[in-house]
Amino acid sequence: MHYTDFALTIELCSSAAVQVALIEMPVLVVLSWLFSPANTDAFTLVFPALDLVSVVFAVIILNYISIEGVANYFTGTALVILYLLFVAAFFFVPSSELVPPVIEQVIAMTPR
């Protein structure tokens, strides 16, 4: 059993993540409100649902690992695979332009 500086890794990662959520996101909101060219382009804290779900799952998983206090390459591989799965999910997100507008469809189907 080895005591490595791995504690430092977990500590750095979780404090950096806390910093993103508590400092970076509010700063971006305020900065974009001050300087954004158009209001529609402003940075918003309303994220797509997939972002919310993936981040919450990641937090839960990291917390379980922190509570256990032991890490090995199997857990690490599982974490990396989960990350790749989330990346794959984001890759396959359908772009909203694929859905044709409703009005055109209705007009096309209406008998003349």
Next chain:
Amino acid sequence: MAYLPELLFPAIEFPPTMLFVLCSISTIPLSHYIGMSLASFSAQTTFGWGAFINATFGSIIEIILYFSAIRNGGLNGLVQASVTGTLLSLMLLIPGLSMIFGGIKFKEMRFNPASAGVSSVMLLISVVGAFMPTVFNSVYGHHSLVCEQCVAPPGGNLTCGACLWQPVSFSSDSVYNEFVVPLMFVCAILLPIAYVVGLLFTLKTHAHIVNNPEFIDPIAVAEHGPEGAEWSKLQCFLVLVGSIGLFAFIGEEMINTIEPTIEFLHISQTFAGLTILSLIPAAAEIINSIQFALSDSTIDQ
């Protein structure tokens, strides 16, 4: 660095994709220097100043990069995906990679659950707080039903199939403008307060819990910035200001060239933000973390 080709040969038009790749590579040493000067600066000052400096400049690279994307306009999806990507890589990818490398070398690694416990509660709280507007908007925000196949037989009812709930665009949503935006600003004010209180807790009043000598030894923490301690405060300041200034330039160029790069790679803005734009500022962090996991702590059992 990335500007070199442009400065040396101003007449030649470099393809934007190549410029983007060059810019990305040149950010890695810059973020390394910023991290090093921060570490050695906070090692030489009192904890309060160190914490303040870390809080201010810790995520300055990402803020600079994403802010130039926001100012560019039309890249909101990219920035949001980058923020999500940063969170995911910090919580899954970097711990995972360092576990793999450390695990191959040492079979099993132990760390202080008490110390990690403090920040894991903090992590849960901060994520719940930061995503509060998302939850609020998905409960109360307006949605429109977008259908692909609608049939209206003569005299019959309109029948629609293959429908999809979609949030309406924010500019036309009254709920968003009247309620979600104020909530967003309330979050933007309250969340940094939670961060400051968390810093006070972990660094001042309850520092003994976090720095449990049974698990974390001071030598390992001091190694945080091994070369950094050699720098004086003035050197740190100059390196910090110089690196941040250079990064602002390079970040601007990256944002200018990212749209052609996305088109070149045939990927969506969301995917580009999640992978490319979130991993570039984290590259130095990933290398550091793997080094920490590989280095033997002085307490061996």
